Amino acid sequence: MDPDEKSKGTEVQGSATPVLKEKGTSQEQSTASEESFDQLWQRATEHLQARRWLQAGETFSTLLAYHEKDEEALLGLAQALDRIDRYxxxxxxxxxxxxxxxxxxxxxxxKARALQKLERLSEATIANDQALLLDTHLPLAWVNRSGLQLLQQKFPEALRSAQRATELVPDDERAWANRGVALLNFGHLLEAIAMFDKALEIDPNHLFSLQMKGEILCKLGRMRDVVPVIR
Incomplete structure (x- = not known):
């Protein structure tokens, strides 16, 4: 199983880059369009902050119908698509x-994230290394690197990368889950549980962390503690 896999979401309707909508020609229509655009941006941002990934994706798709080359809207859509696993x-x-x-x-x-999930690991590693060359403090790139290193069974490197990821983005459950997997491969079961607990504090429905925590508790013979995890 992928180190940071979680429960699947529903696909955002429409293409990744929607067709540009026609705008009104009168000044009144133009003003209304601008107000609508600003409101959509606010709504999209609120959806992201509230982790409403599906709604965020739909709203960013609508924004791209106004300006299909808007890089910030494309980045917002990418974040939403990543979180609902539409790779x-x-x-x-x-x-x-x-x-x-x-x-x-x-x-x-x-791009690296998508390639990793599409099991094109060599291409993913190249793209992610390029991202880190451009920005050594980019949180997603460190989450990616730790995940790729786990898949390549480079556990010491994966642990260091996951630690860096949790420092840069402590509210990303995937970073904590990757750190937990790395610790698990060193036999540090209790520390691994603590990392999965961190992930679950952020997202109580993070399926991978729930599964991994349950498996570790079973190994430790703590069957009573497994029941709440399963529920």
Whole structure:
């Protein structure tokens, strides 16, 4: 199982880069459109902050109907697609970001993320290394690196990368889960549980962390503690 896999979401309707909508020609229509655009941006941002990934993706798709080359809207859509596990659409969106800005570290990190999930690990590693060359403090790139290193069974490196990820983005459950997997491979079961607990504090429905915590508790013979995890 992928180190940071979680429960699946529902796919955002529509393409990753929606067709540009026609705008009104009168000044009144233009003003209304601008107000609507600003309101959509606010709503999209609120959805992201509240971790309402599906709604965020739908709202960013609508924003892209106004301005299909808006890099910030594409990045917002990419974040939402990543979180609802739509990796083919994420790859397409990342490619669009890089078409408009070839030096986008975030675009490269999202591309790497999609490639990793599509099991194209060599390409993912190259894209992620490029992202880190452009921005050594990019949180997603460190989450990606730790996940790739776990898949490659490079556990000491994965632990260091996951630690860096949790320092940069302490509210990302995937970083804590990757750190837990790395510790588990060193036999540090209690420390691994603590990392999965951190992940579950952020997202109580993070399926991978729930599964891993349950498995460790079973190994430790703490069957009574497994029941609340399963529930």
């Amino acid at each position: 083919e659409s994420l790859y397409e969106t990342a490619q669009h970001i890089l078409e408009y800005n070839a030096s986008s570290a975030q675009g490269l990190a999202f």
